[in-house]
Amino acid sequence: MIVTLLTDYGREDDFVGVCHGVIRSIDADAQIVDITHGIPRYAVRQGAIVLRNTLPYMPVGVHIAVVDPQVGTERRAVALRTADGRMLVGPDNGLLSLAWQRCGGVEIAVDVTRSQHRLEPVSATFHGRDIFAPVAAHLAAGAELADAGDPLEPDKLVTVDLPEPRRRDGAIVAHALVVDRFGNAGLNVHHDDLAGSGITLGGTVELEVGGERYLATYAQTFADVRPGELLVYEDAYRTLAVAINRGDAASTLGLRPDAEVRLRPQ
Amino acid sequence: MIVTLLTDYGREDDFVGVCHGVIRSIDADAQIVDITHGIPRYAVRQGAIVLRNTLPYMPVGVHIAVVDPQVGTERRAVALRTADGRMLVGPDNGLLSLAWQRCGGVEIAVDVTRSQHRLEPVSATFHGRDIFAPVAAHLAAGAELADAGDPLEPDKLVTVDLPEPRRRDGAIVAHALVVDRFGNAGLNVHHDDLAGSGITLGGTVELEVGGERYLATYAQTFADVRPGELLVYEDAYRTLAVAINRGDAASTLGLRPDAEVRLRPQ
Amino acid sequence: MIVTLLTDYGREDDFVGVCHGVIRSIDADAQIVDITHGIPRYAVRQGAIVLRNTLPYMPVGVHIAVVDPQVGTERRAVALRTADGRMLVGPDNGLLSLAWQRCGGVEIAVDVTRSQHRLEPVSATFHGRDIFAPVAAHLAAGAELADAGDPLEPDKLVTVDLPEPRRRDGAIVAHALVVDRFGNAGLNVHHDDLAGSGITLGGTVELEVGGERYLATYAQTFADVRPGELLVYEDAYRTLAVAINRGDAASTLGLRPDAEVRLRPQ
Numbered sequence: 001m002i003v004t005l006l007t008d009y010g011r012e013d014d015f016v017g018v019c020h021g022v023i024r025s026i027d028a029d030a031q032i033v034d035i036t037h038g039i040p041r042y043a044v045r046q047g048a049i050v051l052r053n054t055l056p057y058m059p060v061g062v063h064i065a066v067v068d069p070q071v072g073t074e075r076r077a078v079a080l081r082t083a084d085g086r087m088l089v090g091p092d093n094g095l096l097s098l099a100w101q102r103c104g105g106v107e108i109a110v111d112v113t114r115s116q117h118r119l120e121p122v123s124a125t126f127h128g129r130d131i132f133a134p135v136a137a138h139l140a141a142g143a144e145l146a147d148a149g150d151p152l153e154p155d156k157l158v159t160v161d162l163p164e165p166r167r168r169d170g171a172i173v174a175h176a177l178v179v180d181r182f183g184n185a186g187l188n189v190h191h192d193d194l195a196g197s198g199i200t201l202g203g204t205v206e207l208e209v210g211g212e213r214y215l216a217t218y219a220q221t222f223a224d225v226r227p228g229e230l231l232v233y234e235d236a237y238r239t240l241a242v243a244i245n246r247g248d249a250a251s252t253l254g255l256r257p258d259a260e261v262r263l264r265p266q
Numbered sequence: 267m268i269v270t271l272l273t274d275y276g277r278e279d280d281f282v283g284v285c286h287g288v289i290r291s292i293d294a295d296a297q298i299v300d301i302t303h304g305i306p307r308y309a310v311r312q313g314a315i316v317l318r319n320t321l322p323y324m325p326v327g328v329h330i331a332v333v334d335p336q337v338g339t340e341r342r343a344v345a346l347r348t349a350d351g352r353m354l355v356g357p358d359n360g361l362l363s364l365a366w367q368r369c370g371g372v373e374i375a376v377d378v379t380r381s382q383h384r385l386e387p388v389s390a391t392f393h394g395r396d397i398f399a400p401v402a403a404h405l406a407a408g409a410e411l412a413d414a415g416d417p418l419e420p421d422k423l424v425t426v427d428l429p430e431p432r433r434r435d436g437a438i439v440a441h442a443l444v445v446d447r448f449g450n451a452g453l454n455v456h457h458d459d460l461a462g463s464g465i466t467l468g469g470t471v472e473l474e475v476g477g478e479r480y481l482a483t484y485a486q487t488f489a490d491v492r493p494g495e496l497l498v499y500e501d502a503y504r505t506l507a508v509a510i511n512r513g514d515a516a517s518t519l520g521l522r523p524d525a526e527v528r529l530r531p532q
Numbered sequence: 533m534i535v536t537l538l539t540d541y542g543r544e545d546d547f548v549g550v551c552h553g554v555i556r557s558i559d560a561d562a563q564i565v566d567i568t569h570g571i572p573r574y575a576v577r578q579g580a581i582v583l584r585n586t587l588p589y590m591p592v593g594v595h596i597a598v599v600d601p602q603v604g605t606e607r608r609a610v611a612l613r614t615a616d617g618r619m620l621v622g623p624d625n626g627l628l629s630l631a632w633q634r635c636g637g638v639e640i641a642v643d644v645t646r647s648q649h650r651l652e653p654v655s656a657t658f659h660g661r662d663i664f665a666p667v668a669a670h671l672a673a674g675a676e677l678a679d680a681g682d683p684l685e686p687d688k689l690v691t692v693d694l695p696e697p698r699r700r701d702g703a704i705v706a707h708a709l710v711v712d713r714f715g716n717a718g719l720n721v722h723h724d725d726l727a728g729s730g731i732t733l734g735g736t737v738e739l740e741v742g743g744e745r746y747l748a749t750y751a752q753t754f755a756d757v758r759p760g761e762l763l764v765y766e767d768a769y770r771t772l773a774v775a776i777n778r779g780d781a782a783s784t785l786g787l788r789p790d791a792e793v794r795l796r797p798q
Contacts, residue, residue: 002290004283011277011543012570012713014586017536020565021590024534028563028591031294033286038278041714042778054280057395058287059294069778072753124753126768129589181278182307221338221390236392246308246335268556270549277543297560299552304544320546323661324553325560447544448573487604487656502658512574512601 001140002061003030006051007128008039009066015126019064019133022119026137033058038181042069044095045160046178046257049186052098053237055086062136063099064128065090072124077131078157079139079148080109087145089136091127094160101159109157110149117148163258165189171208171262172197174240176255183248185255189240189263198265205232207242208262209253215266216242232263267406268327269296272317273394274305275332281392285330285399288385292403299324304447308335310361311426312444312523315452318364319503321352328402329365330394331356338390343397344423345405345414346375353411355402357393360426367425375423376415383414429524431455437474437528438463440506442521449514451521455506455529464531471498473508474528475519481532482508498529533672534593535562538583539660540571541598547658551596551665554651558669565590570713574601576627577692578710578789581718584630585769587618594668595631596660597622604656609663610689611671611680612641619677621668623659626692633691641689642681649680695790697721703740703794704729706772708787715780717787721772721795730797737764739774740794741785747798748774764795 003023009015016037023030035054039047047067055063068075068091076092083104088096089112100106112118112131117138122130135148165174165188172194174187199205199218207214207230216230225231227246235241242249242261249255269289275281282303289296301320305313313333321329334341334357342358349370354362355378366372378384378397383404388396401414431440431454438460440453465471465484473480473496482496491497493512501507508515508527515521535555541547548569555562567586571579579599587595600607600623608624615636620628621644632638644650644663649670654662667680697706697720704726706719731737731750739746739762748762757763759778767773774781774793781787 002294004287006280006283010713012568014538014568014570014582017538017565017567018586018589021536021567021586024563024565025589025591028534031290033283033290035283035287036278036280038280050280054284054287057284057291059291070755073755123766123768125765129768181276223336223339233391234389236389236395268560270553272546272549297556299549299556301549301553302544302546304546316546320550320553323550323557325557447542489602489605499657500655502655502661 001030002033002059003136003140004033004035004058004061004063005037006035006039006047006054006064007037007066008041008043008047009037009128011037015128019128022129022133023137026134027141030137030140039067043067043257044069044093045162048095048098048160049178051095052102055099055103060085062087062089062140064132064136065095066128066132067095068093068127071127076111076152077113077127078109078152079112079135079145080154080157081107081145083107087139089132089139092158094158097157097159106154106157108145109152109154110145111152112149115149117143163188165193171264174261174263176257176259176261179250179255179257182243183250183252184235184241184243185250186235186237186239186241187261190238191234191240199263204266206264206266207232207253208264209255209259212253214253222246267296268299268325269402269406270299270301270324270327270329271303272301272305272313272320272330273303273332274307274309274313275303275394277303281394285394288395288399289403292400293407296403296406305333309333309523310335310359311428314361314364314426315444317361318368321365321369326351328353328355328406330398330402331361332394332398333361334359334393337393342377342418343379343393344375344418345378345401345411346420346423347373347411349373353405355398355405358424360424363423363425372420372423374411375418375420376411377418378415381415383409429454431459437530440527440529442523442525442527445516445521445523448509449516449518450501450507450509451516452501452503452505452507453527456504457500457506465529470532472530472532473498473519474530475521475525478519480519488512533562534565534591535668535672536565536567536590536593536595537569538567538571538579538586538596539569539598540573540575540579541569541660543569547660551660554661554665555669558666559673562669562672571599575599575789576601576625577694580627580630580692581710583627584634587631587635592617594619594621594672596664596668597627598660598664599627600625600659603659608643608684609645609659610641610684611644611667611677612686612689613639613677615639619671621664621671624690626690629689629691638686638689640677641684641686642677643684644681647681649675695720697725703796706793706795708789708791708793711782711787711789714775715782715784716767716773716775717782718767718769718771718773719793722770723766723772731795736798738796738798739764739785740796741787741791744785746785754778
């Protein structure tokens with residue numbers, strides 16, 4: 001069965017490799033997909049967004065996510081099954097919540113903090129290795145979810161909230177949610193949110209960030225504007241994003257997750 | 267079947283993981299090899315060189331390459347079979363050309379821009395996910411290449427050119443083609459090109475780069491010179507390269523792809 | 533069979549992907565686990581420590597390690613079997629030694645420098661591709677270890693030494709051994725070494741590094757101290773480590789591998 005991994009572990013150390021080893025030690029036939037290990041350290045909400053966006057492209061399987069600033073404290077470790085049959089495993093800090101909401105909600109959840117599947121002794125700092133990977137591997141190998149931990153009411157699971165875009169003085173007040181390594185910044189705005197705003201494909205958009213104003217083209221793709229020019233476009237996950245063709249919009253405009261971005265037609 | 271990937275996506279974001287998920291969703295038994303995702307962004311020619319160099323070490327299979335500055339424009343997406351039985355999938359911008367030339371040429375090519383295998387709706391910016399990965403996965407699962415797109419004359423495929431070394435005033439005028447993360451710079455010169463130049467293994471070579479001159483040893487391996495010393499050596503792909511033992515030749519000498527390097531015996 | 537890889541190759545270039553391709557060309561069914569490719573360049577001892585720490589989490593298989601500053605010189609290439617049935621393949625420079633010591637010692641060793649399994653012609657700089665990967669893949673596919681090279685007395689294998697902690701003037705004089713990408717620094721001290729030192733869980737520890745003194749809490753996990761505060765904790769491999777919650781202890785304190793750290797109760 002497929003086991004996917006999404007973490008903030010990075011690829012430079014041995015954290016990811018050790019999780020792979022633990023999974024294969026339990027389920028030799030597991031197919032492992034590393035969705036990403038580049039979530040910024042401790043960025044729970046950004047991890048939740050990326051998991052929600054990418055899960056539809058993964059085969060149905062067991063999906064581990066670890067962005068876990070409270071590792072070793074009283075926060076719960078959980079495993080759950082969604083209405084569409086996926087199993088999610090990770091810390092109960094909201095990281096899994098956007099994904100399960102997109103997958104039809106939670107059918108059953110268990111607290112795996114003291115799961116029979118965990119590796120003893122459990123360290124205080126590496127639950128990816130000692131709890132999440134072995135629990136997921138046993139599930140992938142056919143173990144029952146109900147046997148992986150203690151019953152937990154799904155409505156007790158922690159969730160994360162996303163800011164909503166709003167209109168103000170003729171502008172759409174949006175927020176940057178995620179920034180990729182190219183400096184492209186995804187906003188909490190869909191193309192549909194632009195209805196009646198006066199912003200149209202091919203037109204010019206004024207972006208206000210941190211008190212500074214910039215002009216961008218609302219384009220379909222990078223190559224529609226010249227190198228060095230700003231564009232707004234519908235990104236691969238169907239949300240609006242800000243980019244500079246062959247450049248880095250996030251650093252040029254000072255766009256970090258949660259930064260407010262006002263869009264106006266020009 | 268083996269599916270290999272070579273891109274400029276980097277490993278920090280979810281681009282690579284999503285392509286893996288798409289491939290496994292279509293062909294659960296695919297064996298995926300990530301040749302590299304560290305091609306410098308948009309460096310089509312460098313990607314073409316690395317694909318050509320590494321493909322002989324890959325099992326025969328389906329080989330995806332994506333370095334695609336024109337994604338979302340009219341540039342074609344293509345799939346092709348080489349004379350030695352490999353299938354190559356990627357943008358039609360020359361990225362695949364050095365590889366197919368080394369593999370005996372193109373037997374059959376198709377334009378997969380509107381392939382029946384693509385994921386709808388196709389985004390304007392992520393054809394790795396929406397076109398190249400699904401087309402390759404269907405081919406790996408046994409689909410016919412001719413059914414993957416529209417027929418295309420092989421001689422209409424875009425190619426890249428490499429600079430040729432030449433002799434001038436007793437020097438070999440070469441160019442840096444690729445630079446690795448250690449700062450080792452591969453040149454467009456083979457050992458055979460040195461015949462009659464006066465440059466011999468174990469001797470000293472003068473390197474002229476950007477108007478500055480440096481002395482290097484023509485050695486077999488790094489440890490043949492002291493730490494911090496320059497060497498020229500035949501690299502693992504049988505081309506001459508410039509390095510500093512335990513140092514970074516590219517940044518020390520200002521060697522970037524396309525930089526001219528003149529070599530003279532000393 | 534499982535083949536694991538631990539190297540200093542990094543993930544940006546094609547070195548790792550080419551080794552994967554070579555392995556799969558020989559043993560199409562190999563399951564490959566990348567323990568890490570982020571060992572600092574040429575850091576043999578750090579690689580030896582990470583291999584020793586992580587191997588217990590890997591299924592029994594063939595384990596390649598490459599940190600190889602003397603590649604292409606007279607240093608031997610070796611393959612060996614440990615008492616607990618693992619096969620280790622790499623340069624004979626001590627890199628494998630801490631791992632085989634933990635795995636019960638060496639049962640049989642062979643010099644694979646001129647192995648029948650190597651790829652000809654063998655380059656002077658990329659033995660991962662030309663010797664270690666093909667030898668390991670043939671072993672994974674069932675070849676006999678004794679047939680992979682020339683017999684070698686196990687006690688002729690090179691080993692690495694680790695500094696031992698000592699007591700002096702009421703302090704424990706320790707050394708940093710490894711530093712991860714978060715700046716957490718692992719020391720050569722176990723919790724048991726603290727017996728009688730006056731340092732106790734929950735108490736305050738004075739750290740002396742490079743003539744400067746710092747106060748840290750001896751805690752169980754990061755979140756036990758406030759963001760920005762120093763802690764000493766038992767890390768996931770059961771050795772003491774120094775960290776800053778949500779910060780970078782190594783750069784803040786100037787802690788590099790081999791740096792001396794004095795710990796005193798406060």
